[in-house]
Amino acid sequence: xxxxLDLYRLFDVVSRNKSFxxxxxxxxxxxxxxxxxxxxxxxxxxxxxxxxTSKGVVLTNEGKLLSDHVTSALGIISAAExxxxxxxxxKMGELRIGVGDTISRYFLLPYLERFHVQYxxxxxxxxxxxxxxxxxxxxxxxxxxxxxxxxxxxxxxxxTPCKEIHDIFVCGEExxxxxxxxxxxxxxxxxxxIFLEKQSNSRMYVERFLKKKGFQVSPVFELGSFDLVLDxxxxxxxxxxxIREFSEKYLKEDILFEVKLEEEIPSRxxxxxxxxxxxxxxxxxxxxxxxxxxx
Numbered sequence: 001x002x003x004x005l006d007l008y009r010l011f012d013v014v015s016r017n018k019s020f021x022x023x024x025x026x027x028x029x030x031x032x033x034x035x036x037x038x039x040x041x042x043x044x045x046x047x048x049x050x051x052x053t054s055k056g057v058v059l060t061n062e063g064k065l066l067s068d069h070v071t072s073a074l075g076i077i078s079a080a081e082x083x084x085x086x087x088x089x090x091k092m093g094e095l096r097i098g099v100g101d102t103i104s105r106y107f108l109l110p111y112l113e114r115f116h117v118q119y120x121x122x123x124x125x126x127x128x129x130x131x132x133x134x135x136x137x138x139x140x141x142x143x144x145x146x147x148x149x150x151x152x153x154x155x156x157x158x159x160t161p162c163k164e165i166h167d168i169f170v171c172g173e174e175x176x177x178x179x180x181x182x183x184x185x186x187x188x189x190x191x192x193x194i195f196l197e198k199q200s201n202s203r204m205y206v207e208r209f210l211k212k213k214g215f216q217v218s219p220v221f222e223l224g225s226f227d228l229v230l231d232x233x234x235x236x237x238x239x240x241x242x243i244r245e246f247s248e249k250y251l252k253e254d255i256l257f258e259v260k261l262e263e264e265i266p267s268r269x270x271x272x273x274x275x276x277x278x279x280x281x282x283x284x285x286x287x288x289x290x291x292x293x294x295x
Contacts, residue, residue, distance in 0.1 A: 007041040015067045019056040090119040095283035098127045098134035098146035102226040106246035131201040144284035146273040149201035161269035166244040170256040174236040182260040192238030195219040
């Protein structure tokens with residue numbers, strides 16, 4: 001079939017023009033080459049497709065049957081080719097992203113807005129989850145690319161840091177006295193601490209750091225939302241562990257205040273994550289490039 005596809009295309013042009021000479025003009029071929037091509041197709045199918053007349057050619061009954069199917073098949077192929085071009089040009093398609101609520105709101109949102117404005121034909125599908133869930137989405141093929149808190153160590157995954165972030169502690173007005181001077185880790189452990197829930201990659205990163213310093217975290221509140229962690233500190237329920245870059249509005253407007261530590265928690269990164277073995281879709285590739293260009 002594949003070997004005869006060009007012959008079927010040639011047959012379609014001849015049947016539309018009802019003439020070898022007109023088909024030759026349209027295809028920029030010699031009339032002899034057109035005639036030889038039709039003879040090859042007739043030989044392959046073991047049937048006569050055209051009656052040759054002095055005024056041109058006329059389809060036989062077998063030729064009419066073949067013409068109906070060839071026209072339909074070539075139309076389907078042409079439509080598929082057009083869709084492939086549209087996909088490459090991002091006039092259509094789907095961009096599947098795995099991301100947590102916090103990174104989505106405080107980092108990814110402007111990139112999603114810009115991409116949607118530039119490529120409105122591309123459907124956005126967002127799958128929310130923790131870092132471990134997002135990695136599972138990537139490996140199972142449910143999403144094209146994920147945005148996660150680093151570090152991530154997995155040989156199957158390509159990880160590209162895209163934003164440096166800093167874990168800090170903040171408090172509301174009632175605890176503002178804590179901001180007068182840096183406090184020790186021991187003093188920090190005596191305070192009513194507010195953290196994200198245990199499976200959060202951010203929580204685990206800070207816990208590992210403090211454990212190396214000899215301290216075990218025992219929060220009074222463990223919350224599932226970064227916004228709640230901020231709000232619990234705002235209403236003076238304790239001292240919250242947050243990401244500085246995602247809390248800038250609260251800090252700039254003096255709604256919350258940073259509690260300085262004698263030793264800062266090392267910075268880390270948000271990263272773009274995808275499977276090494278699977279090329280990114282056109283939409284995912286363009287989206288990732290738009291973020292990398294801003295780095």
